[in-house]
Amino acid sequence: MRICIDPGHGGDDPGLQAFGITEKNVNLDIAFKLKQLLEHNGTGVVLTRDKDETLEPAERVERINQSGADYTISIHCNGGPVSAKGVETVYGHNAQTGKELAESILREISNLGIARRRAYNKLNAKREDYSFVIREAQMTAVLVETAFITNPSDNHLLSRNPFRKKIANAIATGIYNTVQINEQKSSHWALPFFNQIKEEGLVQDQYPLEKEVSWGEFSMVLARLIEKFKK
Ligand SMILES: [Zn+2]
Secondary structure (H helix, E strand, C coil), X not given: XXXXXEECXXXXXXXXXXXXXXHXXXXXXXXXXXXXXXXXXXXXXXXXXCCCCCCCHHHHHHXXXXXXXXXXXXXXXXXXXXXXXXXXXXXXXXXXXXXXXXXHHHHHHHCCCCCEEEEEECCCCCHHHCCHHHHHCCCEEEEEEEEECCCXXXXXXXXXXXXXXXXXXXXXXXXXHHHHHHHHCCCCCCHHXXXXXXHCCCCCCCCCCCCCCCHHHHHHHHHHHHHHHHC
């Protein structure tokens, strides 16, 4: 498997700047950390940029599409009013796998304590807003808005080296979960049971069936089941 990692912005385009940190540098650092983790697990990695380099949109898309990657992950920080915070993931035209990958990464990053906002599709975005990367990529591609650089508490997390490592780790786990889900799609004996509880609304996300369940997840499923019986 090969992953293309696209650290957003670079060179003359700094991205967002707030509380003394600059998005292009945060994105690149998370990208390096993710690359190291993926390669450690035997996954091939291609970066669209490995330095502080200005990339024209067409050049960025060309590097993605010539990478030979199975998935592309574009890394960004979000911005908005000072109170806005949390993680968002955006998927492109390869909708079903993209949605699963986006939801998986969203879940893993929100498990770090960053507020869970949403995984959503942004097909009609204009070229200048960076969603062109996931729209024009020829493979499954997800843009990760890791956290809000403009929010003091999110910014504090983004500014810390150990937390950027945790974000990279969460993205890697999100990728491997999705790959496992795709592999088990046609073959896993328990898939009909999982699909049934998903249809009944007891779980909302797709999970790798071999993964351990936490007490939090177990309680959530039981609570939803109890609600159903009460009705
Ligand atoms: Zn950005």
